[in-house]
Amino acid sequence: MLINKPPGIRPSEITPESVFRNRRQLLRAAGLGGAGLLLGTGCSAEESEASGALKSLDVVKGSSFSTDEPMTDYEDITSYNNFYEFGLDKSDPARLSGDFKPRPWSVEIAGEAAKTGVFDLDDIIGPHPIEERIYRLRCVEAWSMVVPWNGIPLGDIIKRFEPTSRAKYVAFETVVRPSEMPGQRRGVLDFPYVEGLTMAEAMHPLTLLAVGLYGRELPNQNGAPLRLVVPWKYGFKSIKSIVKISFTETEPPTTWSLSAPREYGFYANVNPEVDHPRWSQAKERAIGGGVFSPKKPTLMFNGYAEQVASLYEGLDLRKNF
Numbered sequence: 001m002l003i004n005k006p007p008g009i010r011p012s013e014i015t016p017e018s019v020f021r022n023r024r025q026l027l028r029a030a031g032l033g034g035a036g037l038l039l040g041t042g043c044s045a046e047e048s049e050a051s052g053a054l055k056s057l058d059v060v061k062g063s064s065f066s067t068d069e070p071m072t073d074y075e076d077i078t079s080y081n082n083f084y085e086f087g088l089d090k091s092d093p094a095r096l097s098g099d100f101k102p103r104p105w106s107v108e109i110a111g112e113a114a115k116t117g118v119f120d121l122d123d124i125i126g127p128h129p130i131e132e133r134i135y136r137l138r139c140v141e142a143w144s145m146v147v148p149w150n151g152i153p154l155g156d157i158i159k160r161f162e163p164t165s166r167a168k169y170v171a172f173e174t175v176v177r178p179s180e181m182p183g184q185r186r187g188v189l190d191f192p193y194v195e196g197l198t199m200a201e202a203m204h205p206l207t208l209l210a211v212g213l214y215g216r217e218l219p220n221q222n223g224a225p226l227r228l229v230v231p232w233k234y235g236f237k238s239i240k241s242i243v244k245i246s247f248t249e250t251e252p253p254t255t256w257s258l259s260a261p262r263e264y265g266f267y268a269n270v271n272p273e274v275d276h277p278r279w280s281q282a283k284e285r286a287i288g289g290g291v292f293s294p295k296k297p298t299l300m301f302n303g304y305a306e307q308v309a310s311l312y313e314g315l316d317l318r319k320n321f
Helices: 017-022 035-041 045-050 074-079 092-096 121-125 154-160 199-203 255-259 305-312
Strands: 059-061 106-111 117-120 130-138 143-153 169-174 194-198 208-213 227-229 242-248 283-286
Touching: 074 143, 106 121, 117 121, 130 208, 130 227, 143 154, 154 199, 154 208, 169 199, 194 199
Parallel strands: 059 130, 106 242, 143 283
Antiparallel strands: 106 117, 130 143, 143 208, 169 194, 169 242, 208 227
16 A cells, blocks of 8 residues: 655655564664665665675655555565566576676766756766655566665656657667676667656656665666666566666657567556466565465556556556556
8 A cells, every 4th residue: 555654754764663673783874874764774784785885875855655565675676676688587687787887877868858968977866865765666577576766756857958848758778788788698689778658657756767775876786877667667667777868759669569569568557457468467476475475466557546547547558558
């Protein structure tokens, strides 16, 4: 269930007591910059070590859009995920992303906007406060997580570049570095990975540009240093390691719609009533509970229907899957 909380309350401050008490050792605030946040998340010392040299983030506020569900452990979030640029197996991103260099980083802004060009990532995110948002993540393979993302509403970023009235969509592109991303050398997909949203979806306050999770910078395997998070859509829409954002008049191509159009549509809204051609989407299994943990019903729009259903009024969600 999603609930609204007063903006002054950090999601990290409501970590379930059982999770908090069962950690073997919590990080101390001293010497960690924004570690007051990290201490509150229940991130253990072992998880901190697994994050290597990832820098703590100065997360200044929580979000009224956060879910009240228990968060998935850091280890599960960072060791079981899809990132085909590093490999096909869900353990490949964690195993094979060590050579990837997320800094320095720049992002090209292009298309129908008054301000375009190539911008340093710090210049893009610098003026904006980083929020902590606990979002559900539902993958098309019928597994789910609850992730404490740290980021900036995409709409706040978009406004700075002043898109014109012709900008009806926002397109995204992932970096291509086959020397650092071994999955790009295998030809499984036509890289670069590309994705897109309608302008209304991009401007919705739920849509997040994430720069971290659990109070630290994003690990390489989770899309460092910049990724999209659209919590009411299947996970493949949340493109990782973004190097280009374009404002377009027409619907942009998307990688999975090009690769398997019968299976993956442009909208990719979580919908338990529309099955994948090869499996049901009616139920899901939470990561971390084991392969024999019981499945639970999938919620329409991944539980965010109250906030986003109005975006699709009059749209046939079976045809526009």
